Amino acid sequence: MRNILIDLNILLDYYETERRERYPESVKAFDYLKHKDFAFVAASTISNFEFLKYSYISREYPHKSRKQKLKIVRNFVREILSYFKIAKTPSYVTVDLDDIENSLIIASSRAIDGLILTRDKKLLEKYPEITIHPRDFLKRIENERNDRIPLLDLTRETFSIYPEIEERIDKVINRSNFILGKEVQELEENIAGYIGTKHAVGVSSGTDALLLSLRALALKKKGEEFWDKDDLVITTPFTFTATGDTILRAGATPCFVDIDPETLNIDPAQIREALAFFASRKKKVVGIVPVHLFGFPCDMDAIMEIARTHDLFVVEDVAQGFGGSFRGKKLGSIGDTGCFSFFPTKNLGCFGDGGMITTNDDTLAGLARALRVHGGRDKYNVDHIGYKARLDTLQAAVLLAKLRHVDRWNALRQNIARKYSEGLSGFQDLRLPPSPDALLPSCVEHVYHQYTVRVRNGKRDALREYLKSRGIEAMVYYPVPLHKMKVFQGRCEIFGELQEAEKAAQEVLSLPIEPLMGEEEISRVIAVVREGMERVRS
Incomplete structure (x- = not known):
């Protein structure tokens, strides 16, 4: 269902007794839209409703005090706001000075890419592409069963908390500190607290989170910029390309072992057998990258026991598992590092690319922070081969709004x-x-x-x-x-x-x-x- 913006005449039809009887289709449409995530009322419409409703109550109940009348109106508004989300009036839409009220609601409808539910004949005739009469809306509902159901509806999710996102973005714009602004630090602190790690480092994507983790581990464990081709990193073949690709880009060789057919995650028994096999051939395994596929946690007890026994690092690929846990520990807090993707379709997604590295290791956190800004704390005198892999402040602002939900x-x-x-x-x-x-x-x-x-x-x-x-x-x-x-x-x-x-x-x-x-x-x-x-x- 496309987003619906409820016009002033529909609100009045619902909240005035005579109009309820005269326009039952408005009432039925209003009732259907209550608490629907795609139903909105424009901020300007609420202001107009308050004014008109106060005037109506003043005529009907002249004996009531101003305070009593205001209380009645505010109760109506409170009820409306409990049913529907507020749509802003954007500054980028041209206002028709001959018809301010309709111009404002048209602007609001365009901001949410929605249809205006209205009985206003002038609006319906002049803007048929963005308006719908309650009668036609009710017919559309009857045919709704044939509508497409997408895998994920990002617009629905965004508009469900849009005022919070908008407020966060406006603060960034007001400061114009778009690179590593305070929102990035705030998000890092919030996610470290949520995951339960000492550090969180914002980066430009989940792919870069994996790559910087692997690079940082090479620097810490070998004192070298990259792993060697002879260094094997065990991972699953049933995952997104980035899991294996970043192992190659970090200089190592991915070693694919089979999955558990029940969970579709890497099979710890296969990891053990692979380690014995490669040891017998004098090949060196240095680490494991388990992927919590589709949000189902890997068997981290078994994987961490294997890693301790064989002195291997563990980089958790948590691109699809934000918020998941294993034995009371959040995913991303168990291995040497946790790597998160904030691609828009993830459980926690931003408005583009974004990622995060979590770790309890001070050295790895410091190296990751250096690698994300060209390889050093001083970009004019760098220490390592680095990247431009920072998390944008605007993306951090969006994520801060979404993290609460x-x-x-x-x-x-x-x-x-x-x-x-x-x-x-x-x-x-x-x-x-x-x-x-x-x-x-x-x-x-x-x-x-x-x-x-x-x-x-x-x-x-x-x-x-x-x-x-x-x-x-x-x-x-x-x-x-x-x-x-x-x-x-x-x-x-x-x-x-x-x-x-x-x-x-x-x-x-x-x-x-x-x-x-x-x-x-x-x-x-x-x-x-x-x-x-x-x-x-x-």
Whole structure:
């Protein structure tokens, strides 16, 4: 559903008895829009409503004092604001001085890319592309079941807390301190506190978080700028390209071992076998990069025990797991470093690229801070081969606004996942994500960056096409394991046949898990997936 901006006449239809009876479609549309995340009222409309409602009450109840009248009006406004979000009036839209009221609401509608719900004939005739009558809106609702459901609706998420984001951004603009401004430091402090680490270092992307971590570890452990080609770093082949690519860029060689078919995460048993295999061939493994894929934590007890036994570093790839935990510890606080991505689609995402490194190691934190600004504290006299990999202040401002809501959004994702798992059970060829409590009771918090099922017996693509035909977006993460990619040919080590990773790449399918999805949308996804499974089964 497109964003809806409620015009003044609709508010008055709802809050005045005679108009309620005369315009029932306005009332019905208003009631439908209550508490919807895509429903807005313009700030200018609220001001006009206060003025007109006060005048109306003064005529109807002349005996009431001014204080009593104001109290009544403010109660109405308080109620309206509990139902709907406020849309600002932007300065970049030209105002028609002959019709100030309509100009202001048009400006507000354009700011949210929304439709104005109105009965104003002049508006409806002059701006049919951005207006809708309550009658037509109600018809649209009836056809809503055929609307597209995206994998993630970033606009919905943004506008749900837009005043907070706008306030944060305005403060940055007022100071114009766009590079490593105070918001970056504030975000670093807040995230270090949230994750439970001594340090957090803001960087330009999750990819750079991985790269700078690996570079910093080379400097600390070897006293050299880069790892050597003979230094092996164990990781999973079933992940995004950056996990393996950054190992290469740090000078080391990625060593791919297979995944656990239940969790889709790297298999600690395979890590142990790989270490024994490479030791027998006099090859040196220096570290492990576990990936908390789709928000499901890796078995960090096993991985850290392996790392301690073999004197290996551990860099946690938490790009998809912000807010997740393992045995009471937040992901990103367990290894030598934690690497986070704030790409817009992540559980905590900004308005572009952004990332963070978390660590309890003073030396690694200091090196990461140096590497992100060309390699030294003094950019005119640098110590190391560095990068321009800072987190922008504007992105930090957006993240500060969103950080307050991430636990709530993660809880909503978990609720959707529970409903999916309950509603999609019973199909032999549909393998649902494992319940964290079934694997490690009370030890794992899965934040469901994706809700990823496995569709067996070659039926995945057929199900995906059916969902697409019914307006349900679904994605395949990841169709090609890293060891099959051209970039890693001749540049990696492979332990075993990696059959589980290759099988997963042919079966996985991620369903919509927008945290602000409504109950109707969740039910529709379940119904359409079930329909699709019945079709591909026959």
